[in-house]
Amino acid sequence: MNNLNKEKAKKKIAALREKIREAEYRYFVLDDPQISDAEFDKLMQDLIKLENQFPELITADSPTQRVGGEVLDEFEKVEHSTEMLSLDNSFNAEELRDFEQRIAKNTAQKDYQFVVEHKIDGLSAVIRYQDGSFQLGATRGNGEVGENITENMKTIRSLPLKIKDKAELELRGEIYLSKSEFERINQQRLENDEKAFANPRNAAAGSMRQLDSKIAASRRLSILIYDLISHSEKEFATHLEVFFYLKEQGFNVNWHKKAAGIEEVIEICQEWEEKRESLDFEIDGLVVKINDLALREELGSTARSPRWAIAYKFPAQQKTSRVKDIEISLGRTGALTPTAVLEAVELAGSTVSRATLHNEDEIKRKDIRIGDTVLVQKAGDVIPEVVKVIKEKRDGSEKEFEMPEHCPVCGSKVKRPEGEAVTRCTNISCPAQRKEKILHFVSRDAMNIEGVGPALIDQLLEHQLIDDYADLYFLKQHHLKDLERMGEKSSQNVTEAIRASKDREFFRVIYALGIRHVGLGAARTLSNNYSSIEQLRAASSQELEEIDEIGPVIADSIINFFAEKQNRDLISRLKQAGINLSREESEEKEEFLAGLKFVFTGSLNDFTRSEVKDLVEKAGGRSVSAVSSKTDYLVIGDNPGSKYQKAQELGIEILTESEFKQLLENKEEK
């Protein structure tokens, strides 16, 4: 890079600027990005580096010198009282330390503090109040002029229309969609044959730019406030004081934490990298700000961003890749599932080379072709998926995908029942299905039988030593000994592992049966409601549906499962083998939360969402998503959302995180 000559740099800079401008237009104006945020950030970083090397090539219209964004003509324009800037980015601890160094160089002050906040992935808004009423809401636009979205903002429930303070205020906050609401909207759009939004940010931005505010209202957006730009009467000394005041006025304020030095900031950033999934909204990083407002003044800002703040960005969750092929795999229910084979990319800390395409309709809807460049996304532990195709990258060589007519494993005809999205192999004894069912049965969350893996199952099926999972319990050591790669010792271990699995908890057995749609959570719920397999089998679909979390689809599937003679036979052989088919005394004793319903809101400090769900369910309780009159407890973390208000209205018992912990601890002693 160092000996790059100026002519070359000039060309490279021009090309980068061109790409960045195009991406900004698609992102800010069309709400339809074609590259991932991480890729955009990379382009920007490359440009910044080059411009730093050749400062004489910096022009006033370079994207590094201004805030991206455009103002749409459809909306009334609003001039901002204070320019709305971007934030500088940092991607690792080193860059955060550099940020601190720059501050140290620019001030004589020694002991300053930082405030770390969530960087919510939504769209920023300016909000004005006068005489205690919400007056005006505007988008950032190009930083100087934004769009008037007051009417749409009135539909945001978490924005108070009235406040106590009668002074003139100007605030900033982030409008966003919760993950659950985002899913709901996309589901609905798919049902209406509309294009799904790529991510919650685009959905939120798209909703705010609707001319018809009824549409915005139907989207249930939220807002978190993170700054006070001006107050006509009060002076504040620190950012924390501002937060305190905003909270007092009834605003939903952004999560924040004080940090004494940059090392503490780094710790908080790393902590949230792991915890981000526990939030019901997306954050793409954290924002680190100077707490002392006078020091902020002193540090000032560049044309593009303040010097007193920096964004810390998490590793990418979305990236582009290319579909090399589309393969079909068979599940235990015989479903033919298309999977995209991708050019490997690093995504959120792991290498991704496959993504699920769900089913034929999904491929059609997204128009995914072999050879396409696609945007791939990964959220938490879920399987990576293709967000969308970047059609501009097509050169005509892409091939459309056709669902095969025959099962790729057994060759039988496949069928796609009317009204269903899934194509299945029609052969009930298709070896692929049998194998998948057994694999599921022995898997970790189910019966957890170590040593019984795909290779062994293949051999057992091939030698007709077993036909289904119940047969595993009738295997003798001498059956196994002669198999490939088995021998005395391993066959003994395997038979021992099979025997040991006989007293797995009842809910694991229910899960292991492989009833369609019954995942681990539903299995747990069922085991909380029925104490034996006989009771479960006797349940009517109406009775099942009355259980929270068990919908008609699951209920039907359970009924169908027990209706099949083959399955009832499987169960009686499991019983004969001595498998635990009822909830034991010991399991019941732990159920001190039996029947109680919990709702969690806000961000918890010591648990992830799946941890608390697990804890509650282990104790026989249930964790549900919405507050209703049937809720027993609402547990609130930092920045609880609208659920908090609703629970208060309904008079539901509210626990803080530490009270919830106490509840668990006290009861466990009993």
Ligand SMILES: NC(=O)c1ccc[n+]([C@@H]2O[C@H](COP(=O)([O-])OP(=O)(O)OC[C@H]3O[C@@H](n4cnc5c(N)ncnc54)[C@H](O)[C@@H]3O)[C@@H](O)[C@H]2O)c1
């Ligand atoms: N994918 C694309 O094609 C594409 C194109 C352009 C921009 N982008 C994305 O947009 C970013 C640049 O856009 P930008 O200038 O709007 O954002 P930024 O990343 O520079 O950060 C500033 C914005 O952060 C938001 N924010 C959230 N929480 C905040 C908090 N607690 N305090 C202060 N601000 C907070 C505000 O909306 C603010 O306007 C890029 O980093 C990139 O990720 C992507």
Ligand SMILES: [Zn+2]
């Ligand atoms: Zn088959």
